[in-house]
Amino acid sequence: AQTVTQSQPEMSVQEAETVTLSCTYDTSESDYYLFWYKQPPSRQMILVIRQEAYKQQNATENRFSVNFQKAAKSFSLKISDSQLGDAAMYFCAYRSGSSGDKLTFGTGTRLAVRP
Amino acid sequence: SAVISQKPSRDICQRGTSLTIQCQVDSQVTMMFWYRQQPGQSLTLIATANQGSEATYESGFVIDKFPISRPNLTFSTLTVSNMSPEDSSIYLCSVETGLEAFFGQGTRLTVV
Numbered sequence: 167a168q169t170v171t172q173s174q175p176e177m178s179v180q181e182a183e184t185v186t187l188s189c190t191y192d193t194s195e196s197d198y199y200l201f202w203y204k205q206p207p208s209r210q211m212i213l214v215i216r217q218e219a220y221k222q223q224n225a226t227e228n229r230f231s232v233n234f235q236k237a238a239k240s241f242s243l244k245i246s247d248s249q250l251g252d253a254a255m256y257f258c259a260y261r262s263g264s265s266g267d268k269l270t271f272g273t274g275t276r277l278a279v280r281p
Numbered sequence: 282s283a284v285i286s287q288k289p290s291r292d293i294c295q296r297g298t299s300l301t302i303q304c305q306v307d308s309q310v311t312m313m314f315w316y317r318q319q320p321g322q323s324l325t326l327i328a329t330a331n332q333g334s335e336a337t338y339e340s341g342f343v344i345d346k347f348p349i350s351r352p353n354l355t356f357s358t359l360t361v362s363n364m365s366p367e368d369s370s371i372y373l374c375s376v377e378t379g380l381e382a383f384f385g386q387g388t389r390l391t392v393v
Contacts, residue, residue: 199380201382208386209371209373209386209387209389210384210386210387211324211373211375211382211384213381213382216380216381218380257323257324268314268326268329268339269314269324269326269375269382271323271324271325272323273322273323274322274323
């Protein structure tokens with residue numbers, strides 16, 4: 167079974183600074199997808215960024231980028247120019263390449279942004 | 282993309298009673314997923330609901346406790362039956378379109 171580990175229960179960053187959230191996973195599959203989801207206090211889960219395992223290039227979405235190290239099974243999220251609105255729980259998630267397979271979530275990292 | 286409307290957003294229920302949570306999607310989807318998020322914890326999949334067939338439950342979850350209906354391709358309900366305080370959680374429904382999962386706003390359930 168796949169597992170996703172987030173070793174940082176809480177992180178804090180100064181506004182406008184950069185922060186990196188860590189995620190490692192365990193799988194024997196070669197075809198899979200990795201995601202970072204944001205859950206603000208409103209509880210609405212929002213997709214931040216997605217990485218396909220077959221792509222070597224790291225995904226980037228505006229201020230959000232990942233460092234995908236397939237051999238090390240590591241998938242960290244970097245948030246640049248942090249904003250107050252970035253404060254939320256961040257969940258790393260794994261999905262097998264099989265269509266319709268479930269998402270396996272990590273335990274989450276609570277990010278605080280200091281003004 | 283998909284927009285999901287989930288109701289109720291929160292409820293406080295007496296132990297021993299049941300609560301039905303509704304999830305409406307703005308487009309037709311094959312699978313709908315129900316998750317539980319216990320206080321301060323991550324999301325755990327309860328079951329996967331396909332239209333026209335019985336839901337598939339994950340280990341630790343049973344149909345008698347969490348019956349699910351899926352009458353059409355845009356709607357599903359999850360019932361939390363015979364509730365106890367341990368059922369106090371956030372319950373979320375989710376659908377996938379393409380490679381992206383979309384979530385409802387969640388139902389915060391408190392059992393007293």
